[in-house]
Amino acid sequence: MSETIPFPPLKNDLILRAARGEKTERAPVWVMRQAGRYLPEFRAERVENDFFKICRTPELATKVTLQPIDRYEGLLDASIIFSDILVIPQAMGLQVEMIPGKGPHFPDPLVVPSDMSRLRKDVDVNKELKYVFEAITMTRHALRGRVPLIGFVGAPWTLMAYMIEGGGSKTLSKAKEWIFKHPKASHELLARITDVCVDFLVGQVRAGAQMLQVFESWGGELGPHDFELFSLPYLAQIATRVKAELGSEHAVPMSVFAKGSWYALDKLSVIGYEIVSLDWTHSPEHAKAVSKGRVTLQGNMDPNLLYGGDEAIVAAVERMVRGFGSTGRYIANLGHGILPTVPVEAMELFLKTVHRVGLEVAAE
Numbered sequence: 001m002s003e004t005i006p007f008p009p010l011k012n013d014l015i016l017r018a019a020r021g022e023k024t025e026r027a028p029v030w031v032m033r034q035a036g037r038y039l040p041e042f043r044a045e046r047v048e049n050d051f052f053k054i055c056r057t058p059e060l061a062t063k064v065t066l067q068p069i070d071r072y073e074g075l076l077d078a079s080i081i082f083s084d085i086l087v088i089p090q091a092m093g094l095q096v097e098m099i100p101g102k103g104p105h106f107p108d109p110l111v112v113p114s115d116m117s118r119l120r121k122d123v124d125v126n127k128e129l130k131y132v133f134e135a136i137t138m139t140r141h142a143l144r145g146r147v148p149l150i151g152f153v154g155a156p157w158t159l160m161a162y163m164i165e166g167g168g169s170k171t172l173s174k175a176k177e178w179i180f181k182h183p184k185a186s187h188e189l190l191a192r193i194t195d196v197c198v199d200f201l202v203g204q205v206r207a208g209a210q211m212l213q214v215f216e217s218w219g220g221e222l223g224p225h226d227f228e229l230f231s232l233p234y235l236a237q238i239a240t241r242v243k244a245e246l247g248s249e250h251a252v253p254m255s256v257f258a259k260g261s262w263y264a265l266d267k268l269s270v271i272g273y274e275i276v277s278l279d280w281t282h283s284p285e286h287a288k289a290v291s292k293g294r295v296t297l298q299g300n301m302d303p304n305l306l307y308g309g310d311e312a313i314v315a316a317v318e319r320m321v322r323g324f325g326s327t328g329r330y331i332a333n334l335g336h337g338i339l340p341t342v343p344v345e346a347m348e349l350f351l352k353t354v355h356r357v358g359l360e361v362a363a364e
């Protein structure tokens, strides 16, 4: 139905141009987790509906995706589809619940390698994750071309860790026991997750996503040696295979966010992503020196600065946008997701200051 109706023309392509390496008239900006609990309108929706029900109901996912775009009209340069990285473990056959105030919970996580037999083989994303594709198509229409729509997945190592830990963890001891004691089985699991990630991202672009981000949220739990073994090859495969499947005509810019993996910036700059998203442990000078203009940098203000009051926010944005923005090839963002108790006014000040400083830097 909706796939046959052409999408409305895009009115703001700033982020796509920055991703392609063009110098833009100001740095584009969006915020990880921009649709979420810090918004009173999102919390109101959550009183009515379970988290995964919102994800699985295209009308609700569309409504929530648009909440920050409407509230901060003209200030955000991209939207990101409302969903979660854990829809892939669900599609592979594991049950995942979202417990309010606690986070994700897997009642039956993978414990030993033989538990992989419980996972669905040859996952058909068009069946298991169709609801995400429908939400993307619906959102793309509802955006009316105001800003591009970003699709995403969790990266294989991060998803594997959730599937084994069964939820959040301070040490990731169980997932690490797998990679150190059962490296072969771990690679098999990572490869199976990678296959689903590739199909899912390709499907998201076909459904209307105009940019993609891969979240390796637990990258920094691995040291450089293990990151190169258990994360990097799969991140590289995802970029290469998604682009090959889409073909140059339909390929969209891809971003990789490996939180905590500061040591990997040089390697992340050459594995096929247009954008490397940074957490706040990078200084602009160092990140620019290491990435050498090979990718667009995205990030990276400490999300906790949004609790620091107006003066601290303005000073940090000045440092960030002047630091990264001087050479173009920059997309402003936080260094991780916005936190649930941030005042909506702090987000507004962040966005407005990025606009102001971005215009000043571009004019210099």
Ligand code: CP3
Binding pocket: 031, 032, 033, 034, 035, 036, 037, 046, 051, 080, 081, 082, 083, 084, 085, 086, 098, 099, 100, 101, 102, 103, 104, 152, 168, 215, 217, 337
């Ligand atoms: O606005 C957006 O960015 C789009 C939606 C989005 C969500 N999760 C919604 C969400 C995106 C891109 C994610 C990605 C995600 N999910 C990641 C990668 C980014 C990161 O933060 O590192 C991870 C690790 C998850 C897994 C996850 N989902 C956790 C650990 C939690 C609980 C902690 C928390 O922040 O709430 C979630 C729940 C979740 N995902 C919420 C939202 C809005 C809150 C759930 C609720 O309403 O109860």
